[in-house]
Amino acid sequence: MIASSHNAEKKVFAIGDLDKSVKELRSEYVDLRSQLMKLKMESEIAEKMKTRGLKSSEVPPQKIKVVTR
Amino acid sequence: MYKLFSIQYVHGNKYRDLAVQRTVKKDVIEANRGSIYADDGSLLATSVPKYDIRFDAVTVSEENFNAEVNSLADSLAGLLGKSSGYYKEKLKKARRNKNRYTLIARNLGYSDYIKIKSFPIFKLGAYKGGIIVEQRTIREHPIAGIARRTIGWQSSGAGIEGAYGEDYLEGVNGERLKQKIAKGQYKPINDENEVEPKNGLDVISTINVNIQDIAHHALLEQLEKFEAEHGTVVVMETNSGEVKAIANLKRNSKGKYTEQLNHAIGEAHEPGSTFKLMVMVAALEDKAVDSSTVVDTENGILTFYGKHVRDSKRGGYGKISAARAFEVSSNTGIVKLVQKGFKDDPERFVNRLYNMGLNDKLGVAIKGEGRPMIPHPNDKIWSGISLPWMAYGYGVLLTPLQTLTFYNAIANNGEMVKPRFVKEVRDFKSRKPIKTFEKEVINPKICSDATIGKVKEMMRNVVVRGTAANIYSEDFSMAGKTGTCITDYGNKNAKKQYVASFSGYFPADNPKYSCIVVIHKPNTSIGYYGNVVAAPVFKKIAKKIYTDTPVVDEVEIGKSEYKALEKKYEEYLVKSRKEYKGVPDVIGMSGMDAISFLENLGLKVKVIGNGKVRKQSLNVGEKIDVSKEIVLELS
Numbered sequence: 001m002i003a004s005s006h007n008a009e010k011k012v013f014a015i016g017d018l019d020k021s022v023k024e025l026r027s028e029y030v031d032l033r034s035q036l037m038k039l040k041m042e043s044e045i046a047e048k049m050k051t052r053g054l055k056s057s058e059v060p061p062q063k064i065k066v067v068t069r
Numbered sequence: 070m071y072k073l074f075s076i077q078y079v080h081g082n083k084y085r086d087l088a089v090q091r092t093v094k095k096d097v098i099e100a101n102r103g104s105i106y107a108d109d110g111s112l113l114a115t116s117v118p119k120y121d122i123r124f125d126a127v128t129v130s131e132e133n134f135n136a137e138v139n140s141l142a143d144s145l146a147g148l149l150g151k152s153s154g155y156y157k158e159k160l161k162k163a164r165r166n167k168n169r170y171t172l173i174a175r176n177l178g179y180s181d182y183i184k185i186k187s188f189p190i191f192k193l194g195a196y197k198g199g200i201i202v203e204q205r206t207i208r209e210h211p212i213a214g215i216a217r218r219t220i221g222w223q224s225s226g227a228g229i230e231g232a233y234g235e236d237y238l239e240g241v242n243g244e245r246l247k248q249k250i251a252k253g254q255y256k257p258i259n260d261e262n263e264v265e266p267k268n269g270l271d272v273i274s275t276i277n278v279n280i281q282d283i284a285h286h287a288l289l290e291q292l293e294k295f296e297a298e299h300g301t302v303v304v305m306e307t308n309s310g311e312v313k314a315i316a317n318l319k320r321n322s323k324g325k326y327t328e329q330l331n332h333a334i335g336e337a338h339e340p341g342s343t344f345k346l347m348v349m350v351a352a353l354e355d356k357a358v359d360s361s362t363v364v365d366t367e368n369g370i371l372t373f374y375g376k377h378v379r380d381s382k383r384g385g386y387g388k389i390s391a392a393r394a395f396e397v398s399s400n401t402g403i404v405k406l407v408q409k410g411f412k413d414d415p416e417r418f419v420n421r422l423y424n425m426g427l428n429d430k431l432g433v434a435i436k437g438e439g440r441p442m443i444p445h446p447n448d449k450i451w452s453g454i455s456l457p458w459m460a461y462g463y464g465v466l467l468t469p470l471q472t473l474t475f476y477n478a479i480a481n482n483g484e485m486v487k488p489r490f491v492k493e494v495r496d497f498k499s500r501k502p503i504k505t506f507e508k509e510v511i512n513p514k515i516c517s518d519a520t521i522g523k524v525k526e527m528m529r530n531v532v533v534r535g536t537a538a539n540i541y542s543e544d545f546s547m548a549g550k551t552g553t554c555i556t557d558y559g560n561k562n563a564k565k566q567y568v569a570s571f572s573g574y575f576p577a578d579n580p581k582y583s584c585i586v587v588i589h590k591p592n593t594s595i596g597y598y599g600n601v602v603a604a605p606v607f608k609k610i611a612k613k614i615y616t617d618t619p620v621v622d623e624v625e626i627g628k629s630e631y632k633a634l635e636k637k638y639e640e641y642l643v644k645s646r647k648e649y650k651g652v653p654d655v656i657g658m659s660g661m662d663a664i665s666f667l668e669n670l671g672l673k674v675k676v677i678g679n680g681k682v683r684k685q686s687l688n689v690g691e692k693i694d695v696s697k698e699i700v701l702e703l704s
Contacts (some may be wrong), residue, residue: 012330023118023204024118026117026118026181027117027118027178027179028179028180028183030112030115030117030179030182030209031117031178031179032180033112033211034209034211034212034361037111037211037212037278038111038212041278042210042282042283043282043285043286045139047436056613056616056693057616058616059544059616060616060617060618060619060620061619061620062619062620062622063619063620063621063622064195064621064622064623064624065569065621065622065623065624065626066623066624066626067623067624067625067626068588068625068626
């Protein structure tokens, strides 16, 4: 009885720790993801590429699809 | 002895209850709120923990404090932006006053929190370093200020957050009884949760991050250029009614443009000339007018009951066709056509507008939709100038989204679809859609195909040779209508203020997207016409979507005629794709194939002669040793 109670308590502590790390990992994920979202936004990239003398294309990309029959 | 008895039996129940109270609590297991995603799965809103950092100035030892306080202040200054001196003073003051709860920083993100935890003193932990961390869950928009108003807020009920919050995002909190154990933790008393928590569902919106980004920045640039008060852009997919982008920007007290109100949905205003499309459709349907009907724009001035209708071009356009009057947006031309057709029976005209749903709210899910207003001849406010004024978009109210919905219906060959902001609701774990929101048709056919053909041609010509010829492009086609409308005209003394707009769709034939741009109160000394202020935003979006969509060319290639070669290649492919633990047999293979084949396995190959492999120096099946060299003799 006492042993299993201790056992259960141990598990509660473990769950508490895991819960905390889940929360932390989740916040890390969201934090990094939001940084990525900002970085990969076209307006952001266009701004950065200006310094390198690159600008967005004026014509659409051409896609060549090869069909074999 | 008596006391013991008394505690046990007389006050027994009270103390037992107290014990239960102290050690057992009803614990609320909070359900995670669902997230909001863009159409490609990018996060638009989600719940994240934020951290408040406080400092217990008493618990740190004298030695540690004095040694490191300077470097801690420097680190804090580096991360949080205020001066190092400021933090030094703050920390020292806290120490002097024995403050055990000094606020250092609020609302830190995770990465900042990790950094601050590793600073001098703080890295010693809560007991030696005195760092107190408080965590809260808040709602965050990873794409920052973009589309903020439409994504909305949980607390105010605005946007998608508000509209889909209660039903889907929220989830249900769970409850269970817990008993206190060591380390400030509680353990559950029963195996089962008394009430199971149900996590909120994820909402996938129709917003496209790329189009939203373009729309937002194109609008921002134009607002800044023309020092306008506020503006809005909506981009909608023609066939489905999915809103791909919606930007609302307004200048704040600091002169910066931010999302404050959902103008596109909430602000009903006089549309001005963009309303001429609705007028033209009604008149064409009634057969009161045809696109070739000739109208005399007189000298650009008409007078009704002492009030004037003026053309923006002084002196008018002379005698022109109805279609041309639309293209150049002649106020006098359109007003005369409407007067001629409906002067004696304005109710017929108004009913036509009503039948196209123009006097009804769209009923979008996001709350706060503005109410449209088109007066009826039986209304008290109806007067002799109601009809002529209505003909060029005054005395009526529509929200930008309502106007766009009508334009979209024309682009969609008469099928009026309801604008949608949400695609589906999904379960986070299983990633399975729980509910999908289908396209909703408001009116399957608002007018005849003949009328649609005529107004489409007119709108195309607006861009080719009409008021919006300034945005014409040879590369891609657009169609639409400009609008320039005086606002706040009640105040005679104030400087004239305008609303510049452009509404339309692209490409002109087979439209994919429709879009409206409305810009309120530009600085008139810089410009105020719809074609100058609003249309360039439209063009930018159309152009971006055009340049982002690849042009596909199909090239047909017949099957190879060299059967033998094909077969050999197939054999090689089969052989090279197998996994090998030992050296394979390459005898009989052509030298070229054998080299690439063996090198891909990591072996070093040396070749003597040319032709096919006659002999290999390593035995078949020998374990592959990348340091060894294999010599092939060819002949």
